[in-house]
Amino acid sequence: MAKDPGRVLIFDTTLRDGEQSPGASLNLEEKLAIAQQLARLGVDIIEAGFPFASQGDFKAVQRIAEQVGGVDGPIICGLARASSADIKACAEAISPAPCKRIHTFIATSDIHLEHKLRKTRGDVLKIVPEMVHYAKSLCDDVEFSCEDAARSEPEFLYQVIESAIKAGAGTINIPDTVGYTTPAEFGELILGINKNVPNIDEAILSVHGHNDLGLAVANFLEAVKNGARQLECTINGIGERAGNAALEELVMALHVRRRYFNPYFGKKSESPTPLTAIRTEEITKTSRLVSNLTGMIVQPNKAIVGANAFAHESGIHQDGVLKNRLTYEIVDAKTVGLSDNRISLGKLSGRSAVRARLEDLGYDLTREDLNDAFARFKDLADRKREITDRDLEAIVSEQAMQPDSRFQLHLVQVSCGNALKPTATVTITDQDGCEKTAVALGTGPVDAVCKALRDLTCEPNDLIEFSVKSVTEGIDALGEVTIRLRRDGKIFSGHSADTDVVVAAAQAYINALNRLVSSVKNSSIHPQDDVVEAKI
Numbered sequence: 001m002a003k004d005p006g007r008v009l010i011f012d013t014t015l016r017d018g019e020q021s022p023g024a025s026l027n028l029e030e031k032l033a034i035a036q037q038l039a040r041l042g043v044d045i046i047e048a049g050f051p052f053a054s055q056g057d058f059k060a061v062q063r064i065a066e067q068v069g070g071v072d073g074p075i076i077c078g079l080a081r082a083s084s085a086d087i088k089a090c091a092e093a094i095s096p097a098p099c100k101r102i103h104t105f106i107a108t109s110d111i112h113l114e115h116k117l118r119k120t121r122g123d124v125l126k127i128v129p130e131m132v133h134y135a136k137s138l139c140d141d142v143e144f145s146c147e148d149a150a151r152s153e154p155e156f157l158y159q160v161i162e163s164a165i166k167a168g169a170g171t172i173n174i175p176d177t178v179g180y181t182t183p184a185e186f187g188e189l190i191l192g193i194n195k196n197v198p199n200i201d202e203a204i205l206s207v208h209g210h211n212d213l214g215l216a217v218a219n220f221l222e223a224v225k226n227g228a229r230q231l232e233c234t235i236n237g238i239g240e241r242a243g244n245a246a247l248e249e250l251v252m253a254l255h256v257r258r259r260y261f262n263p264y265f266g267k268k269s270e271s272p273t274p275l276t277a278i279r280t281e282e283i284t285k286t287s288r289l290v291s292n293l294t295g296m297i298v299q300p301n302k303a304i305v306g307a308n309a310f311a312h313e314s315g316i317h318q319d320g321v322l323k324n325r326l327t328y329e330i331v332d333a334k335t336v337g338l339s340d341n342r343i344s345l346g347k348l349s350g351r352s353a354v355r356a357r358l359e360d361l362g363y364d365l366t367r368e369d370l371n372d373a374f375a376r377f378k379d380l381a382d383r384k385r386e387i388t389d390r391d392l393e394a395i396v397s398e399q400a401m402q403p404d405s406r407f408q409l410h411l412v413q414v415s416c417g418n419a420l421k422p423t424a425t426v427t428i429t430d431q432d433g434c435e436k437t438a439v440a441l442g443t444g445p446v447d448a449v450c451k452a453l454r455d456l457t458c459e460p461n462d463l464i465e466f467s468v469k470s471v472t473e474g475i476d477a478l479g480e481v482t483i484r485l486r487r488d489g490k491i492f493s494g495h496s497a498d499t500d501v502v503v504a505a506a507q508a509y510i511n512a513l514n515r516l517v518s519s520v521k522n523s524s525i526h527p528q529d530d531v532v533e534a535k536i
């Protein structure tokens with residue numbers, strides 16, 4: 001690919017770096033659903049996972065490579081540390097995709113070299129060409145990242161980059177791994193690389209950045225002005241710690257401020273050609289799918305995809321917008337796929353209407369899952385007059401995507417009130433298919449339910465978050481519950497919705513617990529752990 005494709009390539013890492021968010025782990029079906037939606041959104045590259053991490057990660061990348069990447073579809077990419085075993089596993093996992101990429105990396109900052117890798121700069125200069133060359137022998141498209149580049153010495157970075165390009169890397173990625181840099185500094189770093197790496201014209205310059213200081217998007221935009229042409233980002237900005245640069249914010253900044261950015265691409269200010277290939281109308285749908293499946297709630301005031309992003313509360317603003325939208329709005333809500341017409345289905349809607357609506361929302365369900373979803377839809381339609389898209393998303397997201405659920409909830413019954421001690425009776429089937437019932441007292445009905453479930457499941461954990469919100473307005477609205485459990489420093493989230501919030505809480509607890517159990521059984525490696533060996 002040419003060094004400057006005339007626009008920015010969007011490299012989505014929701015399924016890799018995004019999945020590294022505490023509590024955001026996804027199962028295979030969920031990853032596939034997100035990858036399919038990312039393809040609809042029009043991202044150029046999907047980083048589908050870290051295949052060496054575990055069997056589960058390997059299989060997920062392989063399935064995505066089989067089912068999502070087409071000849072004209074996104075490139076399917078896997079992450080690999082600069083080690084032959086990682087690279088080999090990655091090449092195997094992505095092999096079914098017509099367009100594929102190996103993304104390999106090693107740290108370049110002195111602090112990482114000394115304390116994490118215990119290697120010298122000389123070691124790195126030896127490993128990089130060896131491993132890039134090995135990756136290139138297995139896959140034509142190789143990306144190389146200098147981990148912690150923003151804290152690396154620029155002169156050393158130039159040498160590493162030059163050797164990676166010589167060995168065959170077509171994309172060079174510059175990560176701000178710890179979210180430390182500022183826009184002017186990052187822009188200067190990118191400019192320095194462009195000026196001082198003799199063979200830089202043979203590669204696309206990419207950036208990857210974390211949001212520890214809330215600067216990731218601003219840093220990326222400065223990088224674009226200085227020649228970066230690939231942006232590594234995630235939906236809703238999820239990712240390690242404070243997350244990654246948010247895809248929707250980057251894309252909409254380049255869309256809304258195209259006139260400002262055009263000259264940096266050598267175009268006339270007024271050029272109408274989009275600066276990314278993203279179908280912006282798919283943004284809201286993608287954001288909701290990722291939020292529902294990861295259980296990572298989007299803050300209401302989040303730019304572009306937050307619930308309040310297009311809400312005008314003050315009278316003065318409302319008046320202004322009614323007179324002329326442009327007085328207080330820089331993005332038309334329709335551009336990101338937020339339609340005013342939120343009422344979609346009702347009691348009389350049939351199975352095919354429900355299926356079509358779900359497909360439109362990014363849920364491509366198996367026959368069995370669709371049957372389940374339709375039964376839940378009918379049940380809800382008996383209790384609620386209008387079923388909105390948000391309701392539909394809520395009823396399928398936690399139920400239809402859990403084929404490997406271990407504990408199953410059968411009965412929840414509570415008695416509570418101002419003159420009663422809250423008491424819960426709960427029945428589940430456990431991992432061996434045995435039915436069990438427990439009764440527990442609590443400070444409130446939800447506490448009592450969680451205590452009964454803890455007694456029944458015997459899986460030690462701390463409940464660290466319980467949140468409930470209404471999916472839509474109205475007294476008959478679904479209550480959406482998110483529960484986060486912690487065990488051995490790892491966080492597992494569960495999510496559920498029901499018109500009865502106590503039932504939703506019980507199901508959310510079970511969903512979180514199923515993720516916990518599945519993670520204990522399939523332990524995986526973190527990509528930023530040290531590599532054991534680095535020889536072919």
Ligand code: KIV
Nearest residue numbers: 105145147148175177
């Ligand atoms: O933050 C980082 O440096 C990364 C690399 C593995 C690209 O995620």
Ligand code: ZN
Nearest residue numbers: 017177208240
């Ligand atoms: Zn990262």
